[in-house]
Amino acid sequence: MKNGRITVVGAGLAGLTAAVNLARDGMDVLVLDKENRHGGRPEFRPDGAASAFDLEALEAYTGIDISPACKHMESVVLSVFGRRAELVYGSESQMYLVERGARSTSIDTLLYEAAVDAGVKFEWGFAIKSPSDVAGLPEGSIIATGLDVQGFEAMGIPYVPLWGWFAKGLVEDRATRAWAHIDDFTVDYAFTTQVNGAVFSLLFQREKPLLESGKEKMARLVAAEGVELEGWRDLVGGASPHSRLSRPVLFKSNMIVIGTMAGVMEPVMNFGMLGALVCGKIGALAVRDAGAAYEEFRRLTAFFGPSMRIKRLHDRLPAGARRVAWGLFSGMLGNVSERNRERAFRFIPGYGNF
Numbered sequence: 001m002k003n004g005r006i007t008v009v010g011a012g013l014a015g016l017t018a019a020v021n022l023a024r025d026g027m028d029v030l031v032l033d034k035e036n037r038h039g040g041r042p043e044f045r046p047d048g049a050a051s052a053f054d055l056e057a058l059e060a061y062t063g064i065d066i067s068p069a070c071k072h073m074e075s076v077v078l079s080v081f082g083r084r085a086e087l088v089y090g091s092e093s094q095m096y097l098v099e100r101g102a103r104s105t106s107i108d109t110l111l112y113e114a115a116v117d118a119g120v121k122f123e124w125g126f127a128i129k130s131p132s133d134v135a136g137l138p139e140g141s142i143i144a145t146g147l148d149v150q151g152f153e154a155m156g157i158p159y160v161p162l163w164g165w166f167a168k169g170l171v172e173d174r175a176t177r178a179w180a181h182i183d184d185f186t187v188d189y190a191f192t193t194q195v196n197g198a199v200f201s202l203l204f205q206r207e208k209p210l211l212e213s214g215k216e217k218m219a220r221l222v223a224a225e226g227v228e229l230e231g232w233r234d235l236v237g238g239a240s241p242h243s244r245l246s247r248p249v250l251f252k253s254n255m256i257v258i259g260t261m262a263g264v265m266e267p268v269m270n271f272g273m274l275g276a277l278v279c280g281k282i283g284a285l286a287v288r289d290a291g292a293a294y295e296e297f298r299r300l301t302a303f304f305g306p307s308m309r310i311k312r313l314h315d316r317l318p319a320g321a322r323r324v325a326w327g328l329f330s331g332m333l334g335n336v337s338e339r340n341r342e343r344a345f346r347f348i349p350g351y352g353n354f
Contacts, residue, residue: 004028006287007137009128010144010151011038013273014259016111017062017280018142022287023118024063031120034127034148038112039102044235046101047168047200048193050076050178051273053096058274062281064114069107070096071176071195079221080182081323097176097195098273105196128154134253142283143252144259144276149239155252157261158243164204164235165215169228170197181221182326185214187315192222201229206240242267242308248301250286250294258283262297263304267311275300 006022008015011033023029039045050073059065073095078085089095099106115122128134128143129150145151152159174197181190181203190203203210203218219232241248241263248263250256258264264275278300286293314322 005030005138007032007141008144009033009126009137009141010146010259011035011108011112011122012040012144012146012259013107013111013276014146014262014264014280014283015142015144016108016115017064017277018144018258018283019115019120020064020111020118021062021281021284023115023120025284025288027287029115029118029120031115031122032126033122033124034145036124037102038122039106039108040100040146042102044166044168046099046103046106046196046198047166047202048097048178048195048198049100049273050095050097050191050193051271052094053274054094058277062277064111064277066098066107066110066277069098069105069110071098073097073178074176076178076180077225078180078182079225080326081184083327097178097193099196099198101198103196103198130154131156134255137255139254140256140287142256142258142287143261144257144280144283146260147238147240149237151261152239152241155255155257155261157241157249157252157257159239159241160207160243162204162206162235162238162240163209164202164238165210165218165232166200166202166235167219167222167229167232168198168200169230171199172197179222179225179227181218183217183221184319184323185217186210187322190218190221192225192227194227199227199229201227202235204235204238206242241265242311244308248297248304250282250297251290256283256286256293264301267304267307 005028008019008031011031019029019031055067072091072093073089075086075088100108131154134154176195179192186203186205188205192201201222222229241260250262258279259276260272262279264279265272282293282296
């Protein structure tokens with residue numbers, strides 16, 4: 001903190017949540033971001049992201065009502081090694097899709113406007129690219145640079161590289177739905193979302209590059225679902241916080257670390273949105289009470305280690321064994337009630353305990 005001002009680096013979900021809470025507490029807050037406006041990497045947006053949200057509990061904890069940006073999930077299609085199953089969600093479901101980006105319908109815009117209303121100031125075009133950039137920040141700054149590789153390296157935080165293949169488009173259809181693709185083209189998974197007329201599809205993999213044959217297969221699977229997307233291209237420069245079992249970190253180099261870089265991205269299914277929002281509140285708390293914030297952070301990330309062990313075991317399985325395991329899982333999921341499906345999502349950082 002310098003001259004009573006708190007600096008937040010990163011205008012994503014975690015950074016904006018922290019900024020809103022600090023400003024509402026009467027603090028002078030400056031948010032720095034590498035882009036020219038809120039909403040993240042423009043080549044990647046708009047895109048849809050799915051998560052389980054207990055909206056009332058989340059608002060009670062963070063002080064921010066994100067419900068205007070959340071759309072009830074109507075359905076999700078599971079495509080698992082050629083087997084297809086559709087899960088339909090009712091209007092009372094806690095499964096939602098939100099739009100990311102700078103459009104008025106996005107969760108980023110909702111948080112940005114809340115920050116502006118609270119008096120937060122913004123400066124654009126600032127990136128931390130090296131340790132010297134970090135050293136030039138006021139002590140106690142909040143670092144929330146998401147999946148950005150340069151942020152991880154500048155902070156000296158271990159990561160594994162992330163490769164992606166994506167396409168996006170706009171449609172007239174206003175349905176809210178998703179597709180999840182589990183296949184031999186990745187040890188992770190792929191997904192397609194449709195929300196507010198924005199369609200987005202991503203195949204990704206941690207630790208090793210995608211094969212060209214896998215990229216082509218992904219495009220075919222998406223087209224087979226009746227989703228017309230063109231302009232497929234590589235996602236360059238992604239980092240994942242899943243390099244070791246004890247990954248989560250809240251304090252580093254006299255800075256407060258939150259969001260993806262802090263490790264609040266569940267390793268198995270890679271949920272990070274809810275964890276980022278909750279961690280943003282914890283980052284704001286850390287400015288005033290580091291001890292209390294650390295205890296909250298430990299509670300938030302309690303499942304990280306076990307989840308990492310599950311992920312590592314999964315990745316070491318032969319392709320045939322993964323096919324069998326995912327087939328059993330998808331079959332079981334299709335026979336479980338909607339209420340119990342949502343209970344199963346309580347391993348997501350921030351869902352069950354906050």
